[in-house]
Amino acid sequence: MTGWTRRQICGLAGGTLMAAAAPHVARGQSQPRVVVIGGGIGGATVARYLAGLKTLDVTLIEPNPNHVTCFFSNLYLAGLRSLASLTFDFEALAERHDVAVIQKAATAINPASKTVELQSGERLAYDRLVVSPGIAFKFGEIGGYDEATAEIMPHAWNAGAQSQVLRRQLETMEDGGVFVIAAPPNPFRCPPAPYERASLVAYYFKQFKPKSKILILDAKDTFSGQELFQDAWSRHYPGMIEWLPAQFIGKIEAVDARSCTVMTENETFKAAVANVIPAQKAGSIAERAGLADSTGWCPVDPATFESTLQPGIHVVGDAIIGGDMPKSAFSANSQAKACAFAVAASLTGSPRFPPHLFNSCYTFLAPDDAFTNAIIFAPEGGGIKTVKMFISKVGESAEVRRRTAHQAVGWYSAFTADVFG
Ligand SMILES: Cc1cc2nc3c(=O)[nH]c(=O)nc-3n(C[C@H](O)[C@H](O)[C@H](O)COP(=O)(O)OP(=O)(O)OC[C@H]3O[C@@H](n4cnc5c(N)ncnc54)[C@H](O)[C@@H]3O)c2cc1C
Incomplete structure:
Protein backbone atom coordinates (compact mmCIF):
# COMPACT_ATOMS: atom_id res chain seq x y z
CA MET A 1 0.00 0.00 0.00
CA THR A 2 2.97 2.32 0.33
CA GLY A 3 6.00 3.29 -1.69
CA TRP A 4 4.34 4.86 -4.71
CA THR A 5 6.34 7.58 -6.24
CA ARG A 6 6.26 9.09 -9.69
CA ARG A 7 2.93 10.90 -9.85
CA GLN A 8 2.16 10.92 -6.16
CA ILE A 9 2.49 14.48 -4.96
CA CYS A 10 2.28 15.27 -1.29
CA GLY A 11 2.28 18.97 -1.95
CA LEU A 12 5.71 18.70 -3.51
CA ALA A 13 6.28 17.56 -7.04
CA GLY A 14 5.81 18.83 -10.50
CA GLY A 15 5.25 22.58 -10.27
CA THR A 16 1.49 22.06 -10.08
CA LEU A 17 1.07 23.80 -6.77
CA MET A 18 1.80 27.37 -5.93
CA ALA A 19 2.13 29.35 -2.76
CA ALA A 20 -1.04 31.20 -1.83
CA ALA A 21 0.35 34.57 -2.83
CA ALA A 22 2.02 33.46 -6.06
CA PRO A 23 0.42 33.84 -9.49
CA HIS A 24 -1.04 30.69 -10.97
CA VAL A 25 1.55 28.28 -12.21
CA ALA A 26 0.44 25.84 -14.85
CA ARG A 27 2.13 22.49 -15.02
CA GLY A 28 4.29 23.56 -17.88
CA GLN A 29 2.25 21.55 -20.36
CA SER A 30 -0.14 22.73 -23.00
CA GLN A 31 -2.78 20.14 -22.14
CA PRO A 32 -5.99 21.39 -20.56
CA ARG A 33 -5.99 20.90 -16.79
CA VAL A 34 -8.72 18.98 -14.97
CA VAL A 35 -8.72 18.93 -11.18
CA VAL A 36 -10.82 16.30 -9.39
CA ILE A 37 -11.72 16.75 -5.72
CA GLY A 38 -12.35 13.48 -3.84
CA GLY A 39 -10.61 10.14 -4.40
CA GLY A 40 -13.64 7.98 -3.55
CA ILE A 41 -15.69 6.09 -6.11
CA GLY A 42 -16.89 8.99 -8.28
CA GLY A 43 -13.65 11.00 -8.15
CA ALA A 44 -11.24 8.10 -8.73
CA THR A 45 -13.34 6.92 -11.70
CA VAL A 46 -13.44 10.38 -13.32
CA ALA A 47 -9.68 10.82 -12.84
CA ARG A 48 -8.91 7.40 -14.26
CA TYR A 49 -11.11 7.75 -17.33
CA LEU A 50 -9.98 11.32 -18.09
CA ALA A 51 -6.31 10.42 -17.72
CA GLY A 52 -6.89 7.44 -20.01
CA LEU A 53 -7.68 9.82 -22.88
CA LYS A 54 -4.03 11.03 -22.76
CA THR A 55 -5.05 14.51 -23.89
CA LEU A 56 -5.60 16.08 -20.47
CA ASP A 57 -3.54 16.90 -17.42
CA VAL A 58 -5.44 15.27 -14.53
CA THR A 59 -4.90 15.97 -10.82
CA LEU A 60 -6.77 14.18 -8.03
CA ILE A 61 -7.04 15.78 -4.59
CA GLU A 62 -7.79 13.44 -1.67
CA PRO A 63 -6.69 13.89 1.96
CA ASN A 64 -6.52 10.19 2.79
CA PRO A 65 -3.71 7.86 1.65
CA ASN A 66 -6.29 5.23 0.73
CA HIS A 67 -9.99 4.60 0.33
CA VAL A 68 -11.96 2.02 2.29
CA THR A 69 -15.08 1.00 0.37
CA CYS A 70 -18.41 1.32 2.14
CA PHE A 71 -19.74 -1.45 -0.05
CA PHE A 72 -18.91 -4.79 1.55
CA SER A 73 -18.20 -2.98 4.89
CA ASN A 74 -21.27 -4.70 6.37
CA LEU A 75 -19.47 -8.00 5.66
CA TYR A 76 -16.56 -6.64 7.70
CA LEU A 77 -18.93 -5.82 10.59
CA ALA A 78 -20.11 -9.44 10.52
CA GLY A 79 -16.53 -10.74 10.61
CA LEU A 80 -16.75 -12.04 7.03
CA ARG A 81 -14.16 -9.72 5.37
CA SER A 82 -11.03 -7.98 6.63
CA LEU A 83 -10.81 -4.19 6.40
CA ALA A 84 -7.55 -4.61 4.46
CA SER A 85 -9.48 -6.41 1.70
CA LEU A 86 -11.68 -3.30 1.35
CA THR A 87 -8.79 -0.81 1.24
CA PHE A 88 -7.37 0.70 -1.96
CA ASP A 89 -4.53 3.16 -2.40
CA PHE A 90 -3.96 5.48 -5.36
CA GLU A 91 -0.75 3.91 -6.59
CA ALA A 92 -2.24 2.41 -9.76
CA LEU A 93 -3.96 5.69 -10.64
CA ALA A 94 -0.67 7.53 -10.16
CA GLU A 95 1.73 5.03 -11.68
CA ARG A 96 -0.26 3.27 -14.36
CA HIS A 97 -2.76 5.92 -15.36
CA ASP A 98 -0.63 9.04 -14.93
CA VAL A 99 -2.96 10.85 -12.56
CA ALA A 100 -1.21 13.37 -10.29
CA VAL A 101 -2.43 12.59 -6.78
CA ILE A 102 -2.21 15.26 -4.10
CA GLN A 103 -2.78 13.94 -0.61
CA LYS A 104 -4.44 17.00 0.88
CA ALA A 105 -7.94 18.32 1.46
CA ALA A 106 -9.38 21.01 -0.78
CA THR A 107 -10.57 23.83 1.46
CA ALA A 108 -12.08 26.27 -1.04
CA ILE A 109 -13.03 26.65 -4.69
CA ASN A 110 -12.84 29.97 -6.48
CA PRO A 111 -14.91 29.71 -9.70
CA ALA A 112 -13.95 33.24 -10.82
CA SER A 113 -10.20 32.57 -10.84
CA LYS A 114 -10.72 28.83 -11.57
CA THR A 115 -8.58 27.76 -8.65
CA VAL A 116 -8.85 25.27 -5.81
CA GLU A 117 -7.29 26.10 -2.47
CA LEU A 118 -5.67 23.32 -0.47
CA GLN A 119 -5.39 22.97 3.29
CA SER A 120 -1.74 24.02 3.01
CA GLY A 121 -2.81 27.37 1.56
CA GLU A 122 -1.53 26.47 -1.91
CA ARG A 123 -3.73 27.00 -4.93
CA LEU A 124 -4.23 24.83 -7.96
CA ALA A 125 -5.45 26.16 -11.30
CA TYR A 126 -7.94 24.25 -13.45
CA ASP A 127 -9.72 24.53 -16.77
CA ARG A 128 -12.51 22.20 -15.59
CA LEU A 129 -13.16 21.02 -12.05
CA VAL A 130 -14.95 17.83 -11.00
CA VAL A 131 -16.14 17.48 -7.41
CA SER A 132 -17.08 14.12 -5.86
CA PRO A 133 -16.94 14.75 -2.11
CA GLY A 134 -19.48 12.13 -0.99
CA ILE A 135 -21.67 12.94 1.98
CA ALA A 136 -21.61 15.04 5.13
CA PHE A 137 -23.86 14.50 8.15
CA LYS A 138 -26.55 16.85 9.43
CA PHE A 139 -25.25 16.57 12.97
CA ALA A 279 -29.52 12.53 8.01
CA GLN A 280 -27.14 13.44 5.19
CA LYS A 281 -26.22 16.16 2.72
CA ALA A 282 -23.51 16.74 0.10
CA GLY A 283 -19.87 16.77 1.32
CA SER A 284 -19.04 20.10 2.92
CA ILE A 285 -16.73 21.45 0.18
CA ALA A 286 -19.75 21.37 -2.19
CA GLU A 287 -21.80 23.44 0.21
CA ARG A 288 -18.96 25.92 0.78
CA ALA A 289 -18.43 26.33 -2.98
CA GLY A 290 -22.08 27.17 -3.64
CA LEU A 291 -22.68 23.89 -5.47
CA ALA A 292 -25.49 22.74 -3.14
CA ASP A 293 -29.00 24.21 -3.08
CA SER A 294 -31.44 24.50 -0.17
CA THR A 295 -31.92 20.69 -0.14
CA GLY A 296 -28.26 20.29 0.86
CA TRP A 297 -27.53 18.40 -2.41
CA CYS A 298 -26.06 19.57 -5.73
CA PRO A 299 -28.26 20.14 -8.79
CA VAL A 300 -26.57 19.13 -12.06
CA ASP A 301 -27.30 18.87 -15.76
CA PRO A 302 -27.99 15.11 -16.06
CA ALA A 303 -26.32 14.86 -19.47
CA THR A 304 -22.96 16.34 -18.44
CA PHE A 305 -23.05 16.49 -14.62
CA GLU A 306 -22.11 20.15 -14.85
CA SER A 307 -23.42 22.12 -11.89
CA THR A 308 -26.50 24.20 -12.67
CA LEU A 309 -25.31 26.66 -9.99
CA GLN A 310 -21.59 26.99 -10.89
CA PRO A 311 -20.80 26.63 -14.61
CA GLY A 312 -17.49 24.93 -15.38
CA ILE A 313 -17.68 22.75 -12.28
CA HIS A 314 -19.04 19.20 -12.49
CA VAL A 315 -20.36 17.16 -9.56
CA VAL A 316 -20.86 13.38 -9.44
CA GLY A 317 -21.66 10.70 -6.88
CA ASP A 318 -23.67 10.84 -3.69
CA ALA A 319 -23.44 14.65 -3.52
CA ILE A 320 -25.80 15.23 -6.48
CA ILE A 321 -29.55 15.40 -6.81
CA GLY A 322 -29.69 12.22 -8.86
CA GLY A 323 -33.41 11.90 -9.55
CA ASP A 324 -34.25 8.18 -9.71
CA MET A 325 -30.57 7.18 -9.41
CA PRO A 326 -29.82 5.95 -5.89
CA LYS A 327 -26.77 7.17 -4.03
CA SER A 328 -24.62 4.12 -4.71
CA ALA A 329 -21.09 3.31 -5.78
CA PHE A 330 -22.34 1.89 -9.07
CA SER A 331 -24.29 5.11 -9.76
CA ALA A 332 -21.25 7.24 -8.87
CA ASN A 333 -19.06 5.20 -11.25
CA SER A 334 -21.61 5.42 -14.06
CA GLN A 335 -22.09 9.17 -13.58
CA ALA A 336 -18.31 9.62 -13.46
CA LYS A 337 -17.84 8.01 -16.87
CA ALA A 338 -20.58 10.15 -18.44
CA CYS A 339 -19.03 13.21 -16.78
CA ALA A 340 -15.53 12.32 -18.03
CA PHE A 341 -16.73 12.20 -21.63
CA ALA A 342 -18.57 15.51 -21.24
CA VAL A 343 -15.51 17.19 -19.69
CA ALA A 344 -13.28 15.86 -22.47
CA ALA A 345 -15.72 17.06 -25.11
CA SER A 346 -15.76 20.55 -23.61
CA LEU A 347 -11.96 20.80 -23.41
CA THR A 348 -10.72 18.92 -26.45
CA GLY A 349 -13.67 18.93 -28.84
CA SER A 350 -13.92 15.12 -28.68
CA PRO A 351 -17.32 13.73 -29.73
CA ARG A 352 -20.26 14.17 -27.37
CA PHE A 353 -22.27 11.07 -26.47
CA PRO A 354 -25.61 10.84 -24.74
CA PRO A 355 -24.87 9.49 -21.24
CA HIS A 356 -25.43 5.80 -20.45
CA LEU A 357 -26.47 5.62 -16.83
CA PHE A 358 -26.78 2.39 -14.87
CA ASN A 359 -27.02 1.08 -11.35
CA SER A 360 -26.66 -2.47 -10.17
CA CYS A 361 -26.43 -3.45 -6.52
CA TYR A 362 -25.84 -6.70 -4.71
CA THR A 363 -27.25 -6.87 -1.20
CA PHE A 364 -26.42 -9.62 1.30
CA LEU A 365 -29.10 -11.19 3.50
CA ALA A 366 -26.66 -13.88 4.69
CA PRO A 367 -23.24 -14.91 3.30
CA ASP A 368 -24.86 -17.29 0.80
CA ASP A 369 -28.09 -15.40 0.23
CA ALA A 370 -27.96 -12.14 -1.74
CA PHE A 371 -30.37 -10.24 -3.94
CA THR A 372 -29.63 -7.91 -6.81
CA ASN A 373 -31.11 -5.18 -8.94
CA ALA A 374 -30.13 -3.67 -12.28
CA ILE A 375 -31.55 -0.38 -13.50
CA ILE A 376 -31.09 1.67 -16.68
CA PHE A 377 -31.63 5.43 -16.44
CA ALA A 378 -31.80 8.33 -18.87
CA PRO A 379 -31.92 12.12 -18.56
CA GLU A 380 -35.46 13.39 -18.87
CA GLY A 381 -37.00 16.79 -18.17
CA GLY A 382 -33.86 18.07 -16.46
CA GLY A 383 -33.72 15.07 -14.08
CA ILE A 384 -32.75 11.39 -14.26
CA LYS A 385 -35.52 8.83 -14.75
CA THR A 386 -35.69 5.04 -14.64
CA VAL A 387 -36.03 3.44 -18.08
CA LYS A 388 -35.90 -0.25 -17.21
CA MET A 389 -35.48 -2.23 -14.02
CA PHE A 390 -34.84 -5.76 -12.81
CA ILE A 391 -34.97 -6.79 -9.14
CA SER A 392 -34.71 -10.19 -7.43
CA LYS A 393 -37.95 -11.62 -6.11
CA VAL A 394 -39.16 -13.14 -2.88
CA GLY A 395 -39.36 -16.92 -3.30
CA GLU A 396 -36.28 -17.41 -5.48
CA SER A 397 -34.51 -20.72 -4.88
CA ALA A 398 -31.60 -21.02 -2.47
CA GLU A 399 -29.42 -21.90 -5.48
CA VAL A 400 -30.30 -18.64 -7.28
CA ARG A 401 -29.52 -16.66 -4.13
CA ARG A 402 -26.24 -18.53 -3.62
CA ARG A 403 -25.25 -17.74 -7.20
CA THR A 404 -26.11 -14.08 -6.68
CA ALA A 405 -23.92 -13.95 -3.54
CA HIS A 406 -21.10 -15.53 -5.54
CA GLN A 407 -21.57 -13.01 -8.37
CA ALA A 408 -21.41 -10.19 -5.82
CA VAL A 409 -17.89 -11.22 -4.86
CA GLY A 410 -16.84 -11.22 -8.53
CA TRP A 411 -18.49 -7.84 -9.04
CA TYR A 412 -16.53 -6.38 -6.10
CA SER A 413 -13.17 -7.37 -7.63
CA ALA A 414 -14.03 -6.18 -11.14
CA PHE A 415 -15.64 -2.96 -9.96
CA THR A 416 -12.84 -1.85 -7.65
CA ALA A 417 -10.30 -2.63 -10.41
CA ASP A 418 -12.31 -0.38 -12.75
CA VAL A 419 -12.32 2.46 -10.18
CA PHE A 420 -8.83 2.34 -8.71
CA GLY A 421 -6.97 0.91 -11.73
C1 LIG B 1 -22.76 0.43 4.58
C2 LIG B 1 -22.75 0.83 3.13
C3 LIG B 1 -22.87 -0.16 2.16
C4 LIG B 1 -22.87 0.22 0.80
N1 LIG B 1 -23.01 -0.78 -0.14
C5 LIG B 1 -23.03 -0.44 -1.45
C6 LIG B 1 -23.19 -1.46 -2.45
O1 LIG B 1 -23.31 -2.64 -2.15
N2 LIG B 1 -23.20 -1.07 -3.75
C7 LIG B 1 -23.07 0.23 -4.12
O2 LIG B 1 -23.09 0.51 -5.33
N3 LIG B 1 -22.93 1.22 -3.19
C8 LIG B 1 -22.90 0.92 -1.88
N4 LIG B 1 -22.74 1.91 -0.93
C9 LIG B 1 -22.69 3.32 -1.36
C10 LIG B 1 -21.31 3.79 -1.85
O3 LIG B 1 -20.31 3.51 -0.93
C11 LIG B 1 -21.36 5.30 -2.13
O4 LIG B 1 -22.50 5.58 -2.88
C12 LIG B 1 -20.12 5.75 -2.93
O5 LIG B 1 -18.97 5.60 -2.14
C13 LIG B 1 -20.30 7.19 -3.39
O6 LIG B 1 -19.14 7.65 -4.06
P1 LIG B 1 -18.70 9.19 -3.93
O7 LIG B 1 -17.54 9.38 -4.82
O8 LIG B 1 -19.88 10.04 -4.08
O9 LIG B 1 -18.27 9.33 -2.39
P2 LIG B 1 -17.07 8.60 -1.63
O10 LIG B 1 -16.78 7.29 -2.22
O11 LIG B 1 -17.40 8.70 -0.19
O12 LIG B 1 -15.82 9.53 -1.92
C14 LIG B 1 -15.75 10.85 -1.45
C15 LIG B 1 -14.27 11.18 -1.29
O13 LIG B 1 -14.13 12.59 -1.26
C16 LIG B 1 -13.11 12.91 -0.34
N5 LIG B 1 -13.31 14.31 0.06
C17 LIG B 1 -14.35 14.84 0.73
N6 LIG B 1 -14.14 16.17 0.91
C18 LIG B 1 -12.95 16.46 0.32
C19 LIG B 1 -12.20 17.64 0.19
N7 LIG B 1 -12.59 18.81 0.74
N8 LIG B 1 -11.00 17.60 -0.45
C20 LIG B 1 -10.57 16.43 -1.01
N9 LIG B 1 -11.25 15.26 -0.90
C21 LIG B 1 -12.43 15.29 -0.24
C22 LIG B 1 -13.32 11.90 0.79
O14 LIG B 1 -12.17 11.76 1.59
C23 LIG B 1 -13.69 10.65 0.01
O15 LIG B 1 -12.56 9.86 -0.27
C24 LIG B 1 -22.73 1.57 0.43
C25 LIG B 1 -22.61 2.54 1.43
C26 LIG B 1 -22.62 2.19 2.77
C27 LIG B 1 -22.50 3.25 3.82
Missing part, protein backbone atom coordinates in the same frame (compact mmCIF):
# COMPACT_ATOMS: atom_id res chain seq x y z
CA GLY A 140 -27.70 19.12 14.37
CA GLU A 141 -30.80 17.06 13.59
CA ILE A 142 -30.52 14.49 16.40
CA GLY A 143 -29.99 16.20 19.75
CA GLY A 144 -26.70 15.22 21.41
CA TYR A 145 -25.31 13.57 18.28
CA ASP A 146 -22.15 15.28 17.06
CA GLU A 147 -18.71 14.20 15.85
CA ALA A 148 -17.57 13.36 19.38
CA THR A 149 -20.68 11.26 20.07
CA ALA A 150 -20.09 9.45 16.77
CA GLU A 151 -16.95 7.98 18.35
CA ILE A 152 -19.17 6.32 20.98
CA MET A 153 -22.31 5.67 18.94
CA PRO A 154 -20.70 5.22 15.50
CA HIS A 155 -22.56 5.80 12.26
CA ALA A 156 -20.03 3.74 10.26
CA TRP A 157 -21.50 5.41 7.16
CA ASN A 158 -18.01 6.26 5.95
CA ALA A 159 -15.97 3.07 6.05
CA GLY A 160 -12.65 2.84 7.87
CA ALA A 161 -12.09 4.00 11.45
CA GLN A 162 -15.84 4.26 12.10
CA SER A 163 -16.37 0.67 10.93
CA GLN A 164 -13.60 -0.50 13.28
CA VAL A 165 -15.24 1.21 16.27
CA LEU A 166 -18.56 -0.46 15.51
CA ARG A 167 -16.99 -3.89 14.92
CA ARG A 168 -15.14 -3.71 18.25
CA GLN A 169 -18.36 -2.79 20.05
CA LEU A 170 -20.22 -5.70 18.46
CA GLU A 171 -17.41 -8.08 19.39
CA THR A 172 -17.33 -6.98 23.04
CA MET A 173 -21.12 -6.79 23.43
CA GLU A 174 -22.50 -9.40 25.84
CA ASP A 175 -24.81 -12.06 24.49
CA GLY A 176 -28.37 -10.90 25.11
CA GLY A 177 -27.64 -7.22 24.35
CA VAL A 178 -29.71 -5.05 22.03
CA PHE A 179 -28.03 -3.61 18.92
CA VAL A 180 -29.95 -0.48 17.90
CA ILE A 181 -29.66 0.85 14.34
CA ALA A 182 -31.13 4.35 13.90
CA ALA A 183 -31.84 4.47 10.14
CA PRO A 184 -31.78 7.88 8.40
CA PRO A 185 -34.47 9.75 6.45
CA ASN A 186 -34.39 9.87 2.63
CA PRO A 187 -32.36 10.71 0.66
CA PHE A 188 -29.24 9.01 1.98
CA ARG A 189 -26.21 6.99 0.87
CA CYS A 190 -27.15 3.46 -0.21
CA PRO A 191 -30.84 2.95 0.64
CA PRO A 192 -30.68 -0.84 1.33
CA ALA A 193 -27.49 -0.66 3.44
CA PRO A 194 -28.95 -0.17 6.97
CA TYR A 195 -31.08 -3.29 6.44
CA GLU A 196 -28.20 -5.26 4.90
CA ARG A 197 -26.28 -4.28 8.05
CA ALA A 198 -29.06 -5.64 10.27
CA SER A 199 -29.07 -8.89 8.25
CA LEU A 200 -25.33 -9.50 8.42
CA VAL A 201 -24.97 -8.52 12.08
CA ALA A 202 -27.87 -10.92 12.77
CA TYR A 203 -25.84 -13.61 10.99
CA TYR A 204 -22.92 -12.84 13.34
CA PHE A 205 -25.17 -12.85 16.42
CA LYS A 206 -26.79 -16.13 15.39
CA GLN A 207 -23.40 -17.81 15.60
CA PHE A 208 -21.77 -16.03 18.53
CA LYS A 209 -24.45 -14.17 20.57
CA PRO A 210 -27.74 -15.96 19.83
CA LYS A 211 -29.71 -14.30 22.68
CA SER A 212 -29.05 -10.82 21.26
CA LYS A 213 -31.60 -8.69 19.41
CA ILE A 214 -31.48 -6.04 16.69
CA LEU A 215 -33.83 -3.09 16.79
CA ILE A 216 -34.10 -0.82 13.76
CA LEU A 217 -35.52 2.59 14.67
CA ASP A 218 -36.47 4.06 11.33
CA ALA A 219 -36.98 7.68 10.33
CA LYS A 220 -39.17 6.29 7.48
CA ASP A 221 -42.27 4.14 7.07
CA THR A 222 -40.98 2.01 4.22
CA PHE A 223 -37.54 1.09 2.95
CA SER A 224 -35.72 -0.16 -0.13
CA GLY A 225 -36.05 -3.91 -0.72
CA GLN A 226 -38.42 -4.21 2.24
CA GLU A 227 -40.21 -7.41 1.13
CA LEU A 228 -36.94 -9.16 0.34
CA PHE A 229 -35.42 -8.21 3.70
CA GLN A 230 -38.46 -9.09 5.79
CA ASP A 231 -38.77 -12.45 4.02
CA ALA A 232 -35.08 -13.18 4.72
CA TRP A 233 -35.30 -12.08 8.36
CA SER A 234 -38.12 -14.54 9.03
CA ARG A 235 -36.24 -17.34 7.22
CA HIS A 236 -32.75 -16.79 8.65
CA TYR A 237 -33.18 -14.90 11.92
CA PRO A 238 -36.70 -15.47 13.29
CA GLY A 239 -37.44 -13.22 16.29
CA MET A 240 -34.04 -11.52 16.19
CA ILE A 241 -34.68 -8.37 14.12
CA GLU A 242 -37.43 -5.88 14.91
CA TRP A 243 -38.12 -2.95 12.59
CA LEU A 244 -39.98 0.03 14.05
CA PRO A 245 -41.14 2.58 11.44
CA ALA A 246 -41.54 6.30 12.08
CA GLN A 247 -45.32 6.02 12.33
CA PHE A 248 -44.92 3.96 15.55
CA ILE A 249 -41.96 5.59 17.26
CA GLY A 250 -42.17 9.17 15.95
CA LYS A 251 -39.13 11.24 15.04
CA ILE A 252 -35.69 10.20 16.31
CA GLU A 253 -35.04 13.21 18.52
CA ALA A 254 -31.95 12.73 20.66
CA VAL A 255 -29.30 10.38 21.98
CA ASP A 256 -27.50 10.09 25.28
CA ALA A 257 -24.05 8.59 24.80
CA ARG A 258 -23.42 7.98 28.53
CA SER A 259 -26.47 5.77 29.01
CA CYS A 260 -26.39 4.57 25.36
CA THR A 261 -30.01 5.49 24.79
CA VAL A 262 -31.88 6.73 21.72
CA MET A 263 -34.90 8.94 22.33
CA THR A 264 -37.72 9.16 19.82
CA GLU A 265 -40.86 11.31 20.05
CA ASN A 266 -42.77 8.44 21.69
CA GLU A 267 -40.22 6.25 23.45
CA THR A 268 -36.71 5.83 24.85
CA PHE A 269 -34.64 2.83 23.74
CA LYS A 270 -31.66 1.49 25.69
CA ALA A 271 -28.96 -0.12 23.55
CA ALA A 272 -25.93 -2.25 24.30
CA VAL A 273 -24.50 -0.95 21.01
CA ALA A 274 -26.02 1.96 19.10
CA ASN A 275 -25.35 2.58 15.40
CA VAL A 276 -26.79 6.04 14.78
CA ILE A 277 -26.88 6.99 11.10
CA PRO A 278 -27.78 10.68 10.84
